[in-house]
Amino acid sequence: MHRAMTTAAIIAGLLGTNPSRAEEGQWLPEQLSELGPERLKAAGLELAAEDLWDGGPKLLRAAVSYSGCSAGFVSDQGLLATNHHCAYPALQAQSRPDRDLLKNGFVASSRDQELRALGGAEVDVLVAIEDVTERIRPAIEAAKSDADRVRVAERKMNALSVACETKHPENRCKVHEHGFGARYRLVRTFRIRDVRLAYAPPSGIGEFGGEVDNWSWPRHSGDFALLRAYVAPDGSSAVHSEENVPYRPDVHFRISPEGVGPGDFVMVAGYPGHTDRHWPAAEVQRHVEDVFPAVIDLYGEWLDLIERHARGRPDLQIQVAAISKGLANRVKNARGMLAGLKRMDLVERKRAFEARLPADLLAEAERLTKATRSTFRRDFLLESLERGPNLLAVALDAARLAREVERPDVARAPRYADRNRPALTELQSRRVRDASVQVGGPWLASVLGRLVEADLLPSSYGGSPKQRLALASRILKRTRLDDPEEVQKLFEAPDRTALEADDDPLLTLGWMVAAKAERAEAEQEAVRGGWMRIGPRYLEAVRAARAPDPIYPDANRTLRVSLARVQGYRVRDGLFATPQTTVGGQVAKHTGRAPFDLPEAVRNAAERAPRSPYADPQLEDVPVCFLSDADTTGGNSGSPVLDRRGRLVGLNFDRVWENIAGDFAYNPAWSRNISVDVRYLLWTLTDVTPAPRLLEELLDLEAR
Numbered sequence: 001m002h003r004a005m006t007t008a009a010i011i012a013g014l015l016g017t018n019p020s021r022a023e024e025g026q027w028l029p030e031q032l033s034e035l036g037p038e039r040l041k042a043a044g045l046e047l048a049a050e051d052l053w054d055g056g057p058k059l060l061r062a063a064v065s066y067s068g069c070s071a072g073f074v075s076d077q078g079l080l081a082t083n084h085h086c087a088y089p090a091l092q093a094q095s096r097p098d099r100d101l102l103k104n105g106f107v108a109s110s111r112d113q114e115l116r117a118l119g120g121a122e123v124d125v126l127v128a129i130e131d132v133t134e135r136i137r138p139a140i141e142a143a144k145s146d147a148d149r150v151r152v153a154e155r156k157m158n159a160l161s162v163a164c165e166t167k168h169p170e171n172r173c174k175v176h177e178h179g180f181g182a183r184y185r186l187v188r189t190f191r192i193r194d195v196r197l198a199y200a201p202p203s204g205i206g207e208f209g210g211e212v213d214n215w216s217w218p219r220h221s222g223d224f225a226l227l228r229a230y231v232a233p234d235g236s237s238a239v240h241s242e243e244n245v246p247y248r249p250d251v252h253f254r255i256s257p258e259g260v261g262p263g264d265f266v267m268v269a270g271y272p273g274h275t276d277r278h279w280p281a282a283e284v285q286r287h288v289e290d291v292f293p294a295v296i297d298l299y300g301e302w303l304d305l306i307e308r309h310a311r312g313r314p315d316l317q318i319q320v321a322a323i324s325k326g327l328a329n330r331v332k333n334a335r336g337m338l339a340g341l342k343r344m345d346l347v348e349r350k351r352a353f354e355a356r357l358p359a360d361l362l363a364e365a366e367r368l369t370k371a372t373r374s375t376f377r378r379d380f381l382l383e384s385l386e387r388g389p390n391l392l393a394v395a396l397d398a399a400r401l402a403r404e405v406e407r408p409d410v411a412r413a414p415r416y417a418d419r420n421r422p423a424l425t426e427l428q429s430r431r432v433r434d435a436s437v438q439v440g441g442p443w444l445a446s447v448l449g450r451l452v453e454a455d456l457l458p459s460s461y462g463g464s465p466k467q468r469l470a471l472a473s474r475i476l477k478r479t480r481l482d483d484p485e486e487v488q489k490l491f492e493a494p495d496r497t498a499l500e501a502d503d504d505p506l507l508t509l510g511w512m513v514a515a516k517a518e519r520a521e522a523e524q525e526a527v528r529g530g531w532m533r534i535g536p537r538y539l540e541a542v543r544a545a546r547a548p549d550p551i552y553p554d555a556n557r558t559l560r561v562s563l564a565r566v567q568g569y570r571v572r573d574g575l576f577a578t579p580q581t582t583v584g585g586q587v588a589k590h591t592g593r594a595p596f597d598l599p600e601a602v603r604n605a606a607e608r609a610p611r612s613p614y615a616d617p618q619l620e621d622v623p624v625c626f627l628s629d630a631d632t633t634g635g636n637s638g639s640p641v642l643d644r645r646g647r648l649v650g651l652n653f654d655r656v657w658e659n660i661a662g663d664f665a666y667n668p669a670w671s672r673n674i675s676v677d678v679r680y681l682l683w684t685l686t687d688v689t690p691a692p693r694l695l696e697e698l699l700d701l702e703a704r
Contacts, residue, residue: 029560035049083651090121187558208596229247260650270560296331
């Protein structure tokens with residue numbers, strides 16, 4: 001009886017039904033009705049909760065997950081709006097020196113001119129959500145050890161997902177964990193596998209400001225792109241085919257040409273990836289002392305290495321563009337995290353708060369954190385091997401798959417389950433396409449040294465930098481993993497015996513590292529299981545101590561909603577950041593050199609911008625970006641930003657420097673997200689890179 005009451009209390013706490021301020025919170029869609037009509041109205045929303053989410057084709061279903069980002073349907077013909085940087089891998093995959101879509105942009109003059117979005121582009125449309133906590137949690141609580149808790153949970157989650165897909169073969173199903181395993185939700189989606197590029201601005205618009213302006217304000221980036229989702233003629237999901245037709249969503253967002261201004265209500269709907277709001281002080285301190293310095297060190301080294309070896313080679317620069325962009329973003333993010341956590345003094349603030357929590361819980365949390373720190377160097381390196389310009393990750397996945405297929409499907413790591421095999425194989429195709437000896441060789445040499453230092457490889461793989469570079473070059477010259485057909489065979493028919501006997505030097509290397517990675521994961525399971533044991537109790541204690549403040553689940557790539565207002569912030573003493581930027585300010589930043597090289601078409605059109613129908617009457621210019629106090633994080637890139645009537649007014653794409661550490665705590669003074677104004681998109685399609693067909697579709701002129 002006590003256990004049941006505890007679980008109920010935890011779930012109630014996670015739902016956070018009594019928030020003290022609406023602007024804080026990444027709310028699950030079903031929580032909106034529990035916030036209450038008065039609070040939603042006070043926040044500025046004119047729609048009722050049931051207009052947004054209450055079964056059936058309600059508005060929030062127009063927000064979708066797109067390849068690690070968010071997006072939104074903006075027409076009944078499958079047209080999607082997202083960020084330019086989210087479409088970046090698809091643009092890169094279709095680019096070459098004589099047709100550089102990254103640099104020059106792309107406009108499809110008709111639907112038959114739309115380009116296939118390569119690079120594993122997929123859209124997941126939400127179909128249904130089911131709470132399955134009581135079908136998983138009792139088995140976890142009955143487990144005999146912490147490591148067993150993880151295995152039991154994964155088997156239960158896998159089994160539920162497989163059963164769901166068996167019952168609904170046209171859908172994808174996944175169980176998502178909330179609050180250290182306090183709650184589980186089965187999410188069912190319709191996966192669209194044929195996604196095509198309809199429009200992307202030149203990099204001088206989409207990436208204006210580059211890494212210099214990244215995580216900063218003021219911003220003038222036209223970070224938007226338009227894609228289209230296609231399905232088979234019968235409406236089923238299908239791979240790319242000329243016979244496919246545009247997907248017809250049940251609901252889509254209408255565009256607001258009027259936009260928003262200071263003080264106006266906005267709502268962000270998307271799929272945020274990961275936050276750490278509920279971790280105890282010990283874990284925050286671990287990130288400050290271990291995690292972020294490691295990111296800066298390792299990814300900084302890789303970024304410098306890639307840039308040096310690709311310099312002066314346009315073909316290589318295109319090939320590694322997405323990888324470089326990702327590494328640079330993570331390095332700057334880590335620096336911002338360190339600065340932000342220090343500014344908030346969050347470790348000490350959390351420790352002061354934890355004085356109100358049970359001592360035994362805190363002691364156990366400290367023990368688990370200490371266990372994580374003891375193997376962090378090794379674990380972080382293994383986790384990071386996927387992020388480089390490499391074929392080693394292909395070898396690692398091949399080895400892991402060959403070992404995992406010997407287990408029952410339900411007992412495998414989810415990545416290697418049969419239902420996920422197509423996505424795993426497609427990932428390898430992208431890796432092979434992006435690999436190069438010129439960059440991959442020096443990268444592998446760097447990795448070999450670190451793997452030896454972490455006792456993940458024998459000393460024979462070490463030596464001086466020159467010796468490691470020579471060894472890496474020999475490995476890459478002798479491997480067959482640069483052949484897409486050979487890689488396809490490995491993943492279509494994994495064979496452990498054959499792989500163990502294979503003399504491909506990269507496969508041999510991957511096999512050795514994979515064996516160590518499996519043992520490392522087994523050690524991590526005990527720590528993860530420990531958090532599953534104490535985490536729900538910890539959250540219950542936090543909920544009681546914070547009452548009546550809200551506790552909402554940390555982000556985990558499920559649909560969330562944030563309620564906000566357009567507003568600026570005080571950067572520091574004597575300096576206040578206003579919440580909007582304009583085309584005039586964008587032109588003023590132009591230097592003629594990247595990343596501030598604004599296309600001539602923008603500069604010419606800028607003179608007429610104040611007279612454009614998309615100009616803001618208060619600004620007397622076309623707005624480019626705006627700030628709001630929405631609660632966002634990574635994965636919210638491309639999230640639709642809606643006005644009080646649910647109309648699209650922008651696309652979220654970044655946060656300010658002072659808010660990078662918002663993953664750990666929301667701060668009303670600094671928590672600001674950055675969105676590109678939809679009026680800038682409309683102005684660009686009208687006066688800069690004309691796309692009348694798309695403009696008509698976006699504005700739904702026929703319906704008007």
